[in-house]
Amino acid sequence: MERISLKKSNLFKVATVFLPLALIPLFDHNPYHLDLFTTVGIYALLAMGLNVVVGFAGLLNLGYAAFFAIGAYTYALLSLHWHCPFWLGLPIAGLVSMFFGFLIGMPSIRVRGDYLAITTLGFGEIVRIAFNNLDAWTGGPNGLLGIARPKLWVPSFEGGLHFETWSFSVNPAPYGYLVLGLVAGTACLLLRLSDSKFGRALVAIREDELAASCMGIPTLKVKLYAFGVSSFIAGIAGCVFAAKQTIITPDSFDFVLSVLILAMVVLGGLGNLWGAVLGAAVLGTLPELLREFADYRMLVFGLIMILMMIFRPQGILGGQLIQRELDVRHKESADGAS
Amino acid sequence: MALLEVKGVSKHFGGVSALSRVSLCVEEREIVGLIGPNGAGKTSFFNCLTGLLKVDEGKILLGRDQRVLSGMSSDRILEAGIARTFQNLRIFRNMTLLENVAIGFHARTRSGLWDAFVRSPRARKEEKMIFDQSRELLRFMGLESFGNEIAANLPYGHQKRLEIARALASSPRLLCLDEPVAGMNPSEKEALAGVIRKIREKNIAVLLIEHDMKVVMPLSDRLVVLDEGEVIAEGRPQDIKNNPRVIQAYLGEG
Ligand SMILES: Nc1ncnc2c1ncn2[C@@H]1O[C@H](COP(=O)(O)OP(=O)(O)OP(=O)(O)O)[C@@H](O)[C@H]1O
Ligand SMILES: [Mg+2]
Numbered sequence: 317m318e319r320i321s322l323k324k325s326n327l328f329k330v331a332t333v334f335l336p337l338a339l340i341p342l343f344d345h346n347p348y349h350l351d352l353f354t355t356v357g358i359y360a361l362l363a364m365g366l367n368v369v370v371g372f373a374g375l376l377n378l379g380y381a382a383f384f385a386i387g388a389y390t391y392a393l394l395s396l397h398w399h400c401p402f403w404l405g406l407p408i409a410g411l412v413s414m415f416f417g418f419l420i421g422m423p424s425i426r427v428r429g430d431y432l433a434i435t436t437l438g439f440g441e442i443v444r445i446a447f448n449n450l451d452a453w454t455g456g457p458n459g460l461l462g463i464a465r466p467k468l469w470v471p472s473f474e475g476g477l478h479f480e481t482w483s484f485s486v487n488p489a490p491y492g493y494l495v496l497g498l499v500a501g502t503a504c505l506l507l508r509l510s511d512s513k514f515g516r517a518l519v520a521i522r523e524d525e526l527a528a529s530c531m532g533i534p535t536l537k538v539k540l541y542a543f544g545v546s547s548f549i550a551g552i553a554g555c556v557f558a559a560k561q562t563i564i565t566p567d568s569f570d571f572v573l574s575v576l577i578l579a580m581v582v583l584g585g586l587g588n589l590w591g592a593v594l595g596a597a598v599l600g601t602l603p604e605l606l607r608e609f610a611d612y613r614m615l616v617f618g619l620i621m622i623l624m625m626i627f628r629p630q631g632i633l634g635g636q637l638i639q640r641e642l643d644v645r646h647k648e649s650a651d652g653a654s
Numbered sequence: 655m656a657l658l659e660v661k662g663v664s665k666h667f668g669g670v671s672a673l674s675r676v677s678l679c680v681e682e683r684e685i686v687g688l689i690g691p692n693g694a695g696k697t698s699f700f701n702c703l704t705g706l707l708k709v710d711e712g713k714i715l716l717g718r719d720q721r722v723l724s725g726m727s728s729d730r731i732l733e734a735g736i737a738r739t740f741q742n743l744r745i746f747r748n749m750t751l752l753e754n755v756a757i758g759f760h761a762r763t764r765s766g767l768w769d770a771f772v773r774s775p776r777a778r779k780e781e782k783m784i785f786d787q788s789r790e791l792l793r794f795m796g797l798e799s800f801g802n803e804i805a806a807n808l809p810y811g812h813q814k815r816l817e818i819a820r821a822l823a824s825s826p827r828l829l830c831l832d833e834p835v836a837g838m839n840p841s842e843k844e845a846l847a848g849v850i851r852k853i854r855e856k857n858i859a860v861l862l863i864e865h866d867m868k869v870v871m872p873l874s875d876r877l878v879v880l881d882e883g884e885v886i887a888e889g890r891p892q893d894i895k896n897n898p899r900v901i902q903a904y905l906g907e908g
Contacts, residue, residue, distance in 0.1 A: 505771050508770055508771055508773055509767075509770050509771060512765075512769075512770030512777065512781075513756070513759070513760055513763060513765070513770070513780075513781070513784070514767060514770050515770075516749070516753055516756055516757060516760075517757065517760055519746070519748075519749060519753075520746050520749065520757050523746040523747060523748060523749065524744050524745075524746060524747075526706065526728075526744065527740070527744035527745070527746065528746075528757065529727070529728040529729050530704055530706070530728045530729075530732060530737075530738060530744075531729075531732060531737075531757050531758055531760065531761075531820060531821075531824065532729045532732035532733055532757075532758065532760050532761030532762075532824055533729055533757065533760050533761070534727075534729045535729070541767050545767075
């Protein structure tokens with residue numbers, strides 16, 4: 317009963333969290349801060365996307381950066397070769413990335429979870445190495461440069477109504493708003509997803525896959541959906557990243573990034589959308605705050621993660637559901653169907 | 655024509671023959687008791703029926719159109735009309751009772767992923783229907799006051815009822831219950847037997863595995879006796895009670 321009334325306020329919840337953030341660029345004109353704001357936003361997109369697979373579906377994806385890379389390179393190539401506008405490139409990048417998500421997910425979701433972790437880990441490395449070596453297409457280690465920034469069509473009334481193009485520039489504020497909008501939109505859609513029959517089906521699969529399948533849930537299909545949604549979001553994030561940087565190189569998408577995003581999800585709270593955003597904010601800004609201690613950055617980072625796992629394994633905002641499930645998994649042993 | 659027709663189903667685990675050429679049928683609105691000593695193959699039979707185990711040979715047919723179920727996946731079999739419970743209780747422990755029951759509606763509702771994202775009118779209508787009917791089913795099983803409780807926090811007897819409510823949510827034509835009254839006290843058993851009769855009145859046939867003869871004898875229209883994977887007897891409860899092969903099978907067990 318309460319659940320149904322909660323559903324209606326998803327939009328409201330998203331607005332209350334993200335609208336105040338929209339004020340930041342109005343007060344803080346420091347380009348360095350605004351750039352960080354955008355970067356954290358891209359991390360938040362990635363963390364929310366990875367959370368769909370790791371948190372909602374309970375599948376481990378260790379090569380998430382590859383889907384981010386595919387999105388980035390898709391838009392870069394579209395922009396460089398066909399002058400594809402950003403707003404068209406955005407969905408295409410998502411779809412191409414999703415296609416690869418299905419390609420990797422289809423064979424490996426069938427088998428047990430650990431295999432998916434290994435396949436995605438391998439996929440992540442293969443994609444990076446491929447981009448590094450397909451010089452003719454990707455520019456190899458030098459990457460691709462001159463990627464077009466997003467353009468907007470602004471109505472103008474001088475001399476009759478016509479539209480003028482206005483392009484994003486080095487000014488980071490418009491990117492900040494773009495990313496904020498995408499994060500808010502994604503959050504809203506994912507909240508809807510987790511409140512739907514598919515959200516419940518994913519919880520049921522995590523709880524007891526065999527019983528879920530006996531209760532009519534096509535478990536492979538539902539998990540594949542999760543994988544597709546997740547890689548779509550990574551593709552979108554990649555496209556924005558490419559349009560912001562205007563230069564991309566394969567080493568922006570290495571294994572460390574996959575692990576970093578996973579750490580954001582785990583730190584914030586598996587299965588909790590707000591946790592993913594919070595994790596992205598914490599681990600996204602931490603390196604900047606610790607800039608003076610650059611040498612010890614990874615050490616501090618590792619320490620935080622270890623302390624988290626000891627004292628709050630369900631993450632900062634980890635729900636009770638996940639905590640109970642983690643408890644159960646420790647105890648669980650036999651899994652025969654009787 | 656029978657609702658469920660099982661023709662010569664066999665299942666081996668390595669050298670162990672869990673089922674050998676089992677044939678049986680269940681008519682519409684019939685309550686059939688499946689009995690037999692421990693290890694007779696009753697649960698294995700349910701697992702074959704619901705697609706958790708692939709049968710080695712034989713056929714399983716459902717309904718007037720004789721749909722072949724052997725070889726289908728578990729979720730498709732549920733859609734076709736067979737729902738089950740488990741001997742060792744497999745509810746979704748960390749979900750609420752309402753959510754548990756709502757899962758049973760997954761196959762019956764048509765809205766897809768896209769409907770979920772845009773929260774289409776169809777999805778909204780179905781969500782409302784799912785929770786209204788889930789509440790109704792909890793009431794039917796006497797659990798209406800626990801709808802928002804976490805399933806794991808309920809006493810065992812309630813959890814067993816919840817599992818039946820979840821199975822009923824799929825609106826099955828045949829409900830397979832694996833030892834539904836095990837672990838219950840006599841008055842709970844009596845009440846559940848009443849519920850099973852009411853389920854039959856909803857036009858659902860019941861296939862019931864049960865060790866407690868005091869429950870299964872008066873409840874069943876017909877009994878099928880399994881021993882070491884074979885059907886050794888079949889008939890009305892009062893006839894089965896005096897069947898020498900059945901008595902032998904149960905005595906031989908000890
Ligand atoms: N997955 C499996 N792998 C190997 N052997 C199995 C498996 N499942 C069941 N068996 C064997 O098949 C036989 C039948 O077991 P089953 O669980 O079907 O019996 P049952 O009639 O349900 O018994 P009970 O009344 O104790 O529940 C047993 O010998 C059992 O050990
Ligand atoms: Mg059994």
